[in-house]
Amino acid sequence: MKMFARSAAIAVMAAWSVSSAFAAEPTSYQFEKVADGVYFGKPNMPGRMDCNVMVVVGDKDVLLMDGGTEKDSAQKLLADVKTLTDKPVRYVVNSHFHFDHAGGNEGFGADVKIITSEYSAKRLSGNPYAGITFQRFFGASGTQPQALATMKADLAKETDAAKKADMQARIKGIEEQMAVLKTAKARTGDIVVKDKYIIPRAAGEIQVLYMGRAHTGGDLTVYLPKEGIVATGDYMQNGLAYMGDSYLEEWPKTLEALKGLKFDLVIGGHGPSFHGTTKIVAYQGYLREFAKQAAAMKKQGVSADDASKRMDLSAFKGEFPQAATGAPLPGVIRYYEILDGKDTP
Ligand SMILES: [Zn+2]
Structure with missing residues (x-):
């Protein structure tokens, strides 16, 4: 899959060199072309917590499913999207309110419309950083500060130069992200989806769907019916999802609604995509x-x-x-x- 992503990136570069002398390779996300004008972006930022993204190039502008973990990742994402298309990003869908999916909102300009569920809009209007989930990861005794302490202790013992450089890069990444998150401000939705929001697109419409509570009280799906692709955020990933804000009894029912759509490719909020x-x-x-x-x-x-x-x-x-x-x-x-x-x- 890495090989495919690389060759896709080269193909994109080649196509771009015709229209722009300034095309560059993405630096923070690794893109895989999954359909015409549709890309699966995996974060490629050592040490940091970041989510997957889906980039959909529309007729005049671009929609993103999730916009990064904080304003830094949002800006890195905007720069990397420019290696795929010269159309501007117009919509950012928040799959749900968790900081690693909606924290990037503040990094986008007022010309970019944030699309959320009703529940996410409510949570993002308050202070999502005070919630237990953020504290579990980035609070004083959260997993990220703990991982940082462990990495620093391991670095002091490491003698291999290559391993040392790799550890230093991860330490730098996590420290940078922790610093940005200290001043993070939540930005809520401009467009609030009750059950369905459709964005027309000549190549095939984009549907933003709310199908029930699952991983949180308001998970959105981006569905491309013509391409048979769904982006599901954290309620359906390749691996097991975090369950600390979940609605366990409703979750399988929401997955039943998901199965009612016609698709083959599933892009979850973290980890590899999968089929069927x-x-x-x-x-x-x-x-x-x-x-x-x-x-x-x-x-x-x-x-x-x-x-x-x-x-x-x-x-x-x-x-x-x-x-x-x-x-x-x-x-x-x-x-x-x-x-x-x-x-x-
Ligand atoms: Zn989540």
Whole structure:
């Protein structure tokens, strides 16, 4: 796949050199052409947390599915999109309100319209950085500061020059991102999607759909019916999604609605893309089994912490290797909340 992305990038460069003397290679995202005017962009920024993007070149302008984790990644993305097309970015869809998907909003100008779900609009009007999810990753004892401390300790012991350079690049990336996030400001939606928003396009329309609660209270899908492509943010990824803000009982139903669309390629919010519905069916099974086991544990008075260690979802490790051991704690905590009647995380 890396090979394909590289050759696609070269092909794009070649096409561009005809029309522009200033075409460059993307520096922060690796693009794979998945249809005419449609690109799957994977972040290529060592150490940082960033999300996948989909770039759809329209008749006069460009739509992005997710706009990066903070204003720096948004600006890097804008620069990289210029290596694909000279049309301006006009729309940025937020797959959901999580900072690593909607934090880039503030990096776009007022001429760029942010498209969100009703729920995301509400969350982004408040302070999403105060929420538990951001704190779990970037709070004082979050995973990113911890990873940074570990990397720095490992760097001091490393003697191999190449490995040292690689570690230094990752340390630099994470430090830069942490610095930008210190002053991050949420920007909410300009266009709020209730259930469906259509952007016409001569090559085939772009549909932005809300099909139910899942990974969060408001996940959007970008659907290209003619190309048979869906971009699903975090509610359907190649791997297991974070579940700390999720609606576990509704999630498989939302996936059922997704399966009702006609598509082959699925671009999730993180990790590689995939084809078909086999993985989606497996994920529905995983989520239902997760709910069943967690509910049984709660009924027995088992703490969320212990339940996450005792639950066994290894039956799903074929499609999801991470399912081999236990169940992620944020998902168990969140489902316990739901069972206690706490609808909003
Ligand atoms: Zn998310």
